[in-house]
Amino acid sequence: MPPINNEPAERHTLSLLVDNEPGVLARIVGLFSGRGYNIDSLTVSEVSHDSRRSRITVVTTGAPMIIEQIKSQLDRLVPVHRVVDLTVTGKAVERELALIKVRGKGEIRQEALLIADSFRARTVDTTLESFVFEITGKPEKIDQFVSLLEPLGLVEVSRTGVAAIGRGPDSM
Amino acid sequence: MMREMTGAEMVMQALIDQGVEHMFGYPGGAVLPIYDAMFHQNQVKHVLVRHEQGAVHMAEGYARSSGKAGVVLVTSGPGATNAVTGLTDALLDSIPVVCITGQVPTHLIGSDAFQECDTVGITRPCTKHNYLVRDVNDLARVLHEAFYVAQNGRPGPVVVDIPKDVQFAKGIYVGPENIQHKTYQPKLRGDDEKIRAAVELLAKAKKPIFYTGGGVINSGPEASRLLREFARLSGYPVTSTLMGLGAYPASDKQWLGMLGMHGTYEANMAMHDCDVMLCVGARFDDRITGRLDAFSPGSKKIHIDIDPSSINKNVKVDIPIIGDVKHVLEDMLTTWRGMKAEPDRRAIASWWGEIDRWRARKSLSYAKSPDVIKPQYAIERLYHAVKDKDVYITTEVGQHQMWAAQHFHFEEPNRWMTSGGLGTMGYGLPAAIGAQVAHPESLVIDIAGEASIQMCLQELSTALQFNLPVKIFVLNNEYMGMVRQWQDLLHGGRYSHSYSESLPDFVKLAEAYGGVGIRCSRPGDLDAAIQEMLKADRPVLFDCIVDQKENCLPMIPSGKPHNEMILPDHPEGLDEAISEEGKIMV
Structure with missing residues (x-):
């Protein structure tokens, strides 16, 4: 059929x-x-x-x-x-928060920190061999950030899923 | 009204305040306090069933024949799970039922206690809504809300699960006054612009058709009256789904008979060829549409439905009107008259000419036999014997159900009760009992098959206990006939487990219950045997021995469009009628 x-x-x-x-x-x-x-x-x-x-x-x-x-x-x-x-009512603000853990030493660690900085991710936990980054943004931005961290010792990711709200003064 | 009482007393008070006269139930540990509260009153009459599935079907038969909500009371665990089939049936056929279930005490919930099950979890997808009441002070409100939700908008079943400690606890009872659901407020009136557009489209139609369904019945008798008025005013042909039979009188010349898989040739051809379709309270179910991409290809479609999720679910329509059938038809008629709409009489006459040619094919005809009772003949004779009586008909599910829909004719709404959506074998007898409870003086007949009737046969005992003289008219062909028919269609006639082996002696069985058993196997004896059945003042099990091999025709084979029906004058090729693609359909 x-x-x-x-x-x-x-x-x-x-x-x-x-x-x-x-x-x-x-x-x-x-x-x-x-x-x-x-x-x-x-x-x-x-x-x-x-x-x-x-x-x-x-x-x-x-x-x-x-x-x-x-x-x-x-x-x-x-x-x-x-x-x-919200997709029909016009461009809504969509945001997601992710916590991302990377593990590594030396150059790799430095590289991860640089990328995090350029994505405006915050470092919310640090040890001598790991970081946890907090990043907020559109899901695509987080996807991209995660994929860049993959070769740099990515351990695990926890994402909240999308929260969204319409633009302008009116409520839903 | 506000006063203190126990949860169990609140249940009975709420039922009384909701105007409930009858309920169907079965006691058990988790509902004993409610049964005790019932003991102290005599306004609500309780019908003790033999199985909880029967209780829900009785409530459905009661609701559908009376227009009131049906009420069920069952215990926790198996009581609730046994009710699930009935609840699903009521959901699919949009029948208002309020089902109260007992639950283990709140402190035991989640501990796998005796007769505990997650009733709200299990019934969530098979109810319109459900509640678990943990605080006795919420109970009265929830009960009244349950009646509101079950009966308003598209009707359906609602479960209220009450833990036993809540039944014992004391709290404040509030009456049904001022209880209106915070948010659930279905739209009754259709959009004016849409109604106007629909009427304009209908007035210009050259090949119109009214395709009506169970929503007309659910909307109340006034909706049926308005449908008749609209049909008369316009002169347009009317067909109906299985669920809508009776909304339009079968004796009327504008009536085309039922449509769909086992509908008449004229109804299906008119659906296929029409240019404007007015769908009133029906939902483009797969039994109706046949092959979707070839469904009524050239028509503009108007769809009236109270449930927005029915719009564009299966078939894309041009003018959706969300609202209650009665309100929308009322507004359509006003608009029609206001516009002084005049149908295109010439076009309509030539449309009727086409329809008459389809009618002339006599798609419901069958070969009569002097030796063996044809099932269609049995229904015809039954119809002739009772058509002038105050009669309610229920059915089980299968060939006999379709033959009943084809050969028993209905003039009024609420007279026909059948399991359309879920197709529940075992529905008919309890539904008949429910209808008989609502209409004690009327004649109630369950048209059954020998296989289906055995699924809820234990309710015969209920009928005897409460002096409910239902008549069970069994078309006994010793096969699960519809299963066998599909095995002919799809599986080379290999009748895998569709033979009704080891049948009981239905006459003795009826007598064992205290009812009347009648057997008839010759066409010449049939009328007298039916008269004997009608004379009995007790429940009757009528074992009508019919042709074993008869198939139910006409038929749209699965996966085929409306204009490719198998007709009774060309039944050959039944085994080749369904394509490979159609075989996966049910």
Whole structure:
């Protein structure tokens, strides 16, 4: 059967405002896995303690019809208040934080430090044979930083996933 | 109303305040306090089932035949897991059900306690919403919210999981007044501009069709009335999905019969060739569309649905209208009249000419036999015997279900209950019991197959206990007929495990339960046997011995478009009808 939708896949960043109640994240993750949608990145945290709201940022890829479907499916979940497609509403600010550990001595160590400096990464832990760098930026920037550190004793990476917010004065 | 009471008392009070008259359930350790609170009141009547799956199907039959939410009460662990099939069924067919489950006490949650399971985890993907109530002071609000969520927007099942300590704990009860969900407020009225555009498109149509579904029934009797009015006003043909049967009267000349895989030739051809399609409360399910890329290729499509996620899910539509069917049809009619819309009478007449030629193929015809009861004949005779009565029909799942949809004709909504989305064998008997509870004076018949009926047969005992004289009309062909039909289609007629081996003697079985058993195997005896069934004031198990080899036609083979149906006058080539690509479809 030919695919009904052979438009190319697009990457979209969705912002969700949800009730911070038990199981809400499971509901969202279960929706993606149950219906076969992709999650490229997912972040979640409470943003308003008084009204017990959490904000979830999901980066997903799919054909336009699938992206529309994902938004409608999310929107009909009872504890989901709002779903905003930041990719559609205009250029949003997207940031990710990563902690990156490198290990090495001598020249390699020096090189890592120089690269970190040029990426404006901060050194948050130092030993005589290792560094932990903290870097914030667009996911692509972090990808690039990590790939440069690979030959310089990269040990491990921990990334937060994307947090995003629309530009301009209005809320989501 | 605010006063202090235990969690268990709150459950009963909330049910009373929600206007619940009947509930279906099965007691167990984790719901005993609620059963005790039930003991102290007599407003809500409890129907004791024999298996929790039966309880949910009864609630579904009750809900679908009455328009009210069905209520279920089951215990923790196996009580909840047994309910899962019914909940999934209600989700797929959009049936409002509130299912209360007991849970182990909060301090034991997560300890693998006796009869503990993660009920909210297990039921999360098979409910519209679910709750675990850890604080008795949240309980009343959650219960009222559960009824609101189950019944508003696209209806569905809602689970409320209540730990046993919460049932014993005392807290403040609040009434249903002022309980409105903070955020869940589905849109009822359609967008004016879209409605206007849709009406303009419809008024100019040369080959229009109304494709209606279960959403018309869910929207209430007024929606069916408006659909009829719109059809009459426009003169356009109407077809319906399995779930929507009864919303439009089958006796009307504009009725094309059901569409889809086992729909009529005229309905499917009209869907394929139409130029404007008005989809009302249906969801372009794969049973309906056939091969998607060849589905109604030349038409502009208008889709009315209360659930935005149904829009553009399978089929891209031109004018989506998000809203409740009743509200949208009302506005469409007002707009139609306001515009003084006049259909293109000539074009419509010639469209009807085409449709009549398709009708003349008589796609529901079958070869009658003087010696053996044809299953279609059995349904026809049953229909003739009961059509003037106040009758509700349920079915199990399989060939008999499709024959019932084809040969039993419905004039009113809420009269037909079948498991459409999930296709749950075992649905029919409990659903019939639920419908009978809602309509004690009416005739309720479960049209069944000998395989399906055995999946929830234990509920016959429930029917006897509560004097619910449901009639079970079994088309017994000693095969899981639809499985066998697909084995003909796909697997060279190798009937792997589709023969109903070691069948019980249904007559004796009925008698063992205290019901009436009737067997009929000759066409000439059928009418009298049906009369005997109708005369009985107790549950009847009617064992109708039918042609073993009959296949259900017409049929759109999987992977084929609407205009490539197998018709009963050309049933040959059944084994070659499905392409390699179509074989992976179900």
